[in-house]
Amino acid sequence: MKVLFVCLGNICRSPTAEGVFRRALERAGMSNQVEVDSCGVGNWHVGKAPDQRAQQAAKLRGIDLSGLRARQLSERDFTDFDYVLGMDQDNLRAMRELKPANSSAHTGLFLDFAGTPGVEVPDPYYGGEEGFENVLNMIEAASNGLIQHLQRER
Numbered sequence: 622m623k624v625l626f627v628c629l630g631n632i633c634r635s636p637t638a639e640g641v642f643r644r645a646l647e648r649a650g651m652s653n654q655v656e657v658d659s660c661g662v663g664n665w666h667v668g669k670a671p672d673q674r675a676q677q678a679a680k681l682r683g684i685d686l687s688g689l690r691a692r693q694l695s696e697r698d699f700t701d702f703d704y705v706l707g708m709d710q711d712n713l714r715a716m717r718e719l720k721p722a723n724s725s726a727h728t729g730l731f732l733d734f735a736g737t738p739g740v741e742v743p744d745p746y747y748g749g750e751e752g753f754e755n756v757l758n759m760i761e762a763a764s765n766g767l768i769q770h771l772q773r774e775r
């Protein structure tokens with residue numbers, strides 16, 4: 622099973638989702654059954670490490686994002702991954718434009734798995750530190766929900 626998280630820049634929300642979800646998989650003993658990656662709809666930050674504020678907020682919860690590097694979403698991702706999960710409606714629109722007709726990947730909002738369908742993970746890039754805490758809280762809830770979903774699927 623392969624899960625890809627998508628946001629705009631791949632330096633704030635989706636790398637946070639990758640780190641948090643990876644830890645949730647470890648805690649559930651599912652690390653060797655599920656592969657995780659993240660990417661951005663845009664290409665401005667390709668090759669860069671996550672935003673310092675995202676790294677710091679994750680570090681306070683024991684999650685190290687420093688080794689991640691941004692990349693851009695590609696058409697191939699829709700055949701490589703089983704779940705392609707966007708953070709907001711703009712991400713979802715860009716994803717659906719790129720998704721080939723023959724792809725059977727599930728594409729949707731990540732927070733649908735938190736039991737809050739239609740809710741977006743707000744872009745924290747232009748805000749303060751508290752935006753990153755909010756993002757982490759939302760992502761932790763959705764990660765646990767996605768783990769439960771994958772366990773039911775098996």
Ligand code: 4NP
Nearest residue numbers: 628629630631632633634746
């Ligand atoms: P992300 O946040 O999509 O959560 O990685 C952003 C990062 C950079 C920009 C926008 C959002 N930007 O405009 O450069």
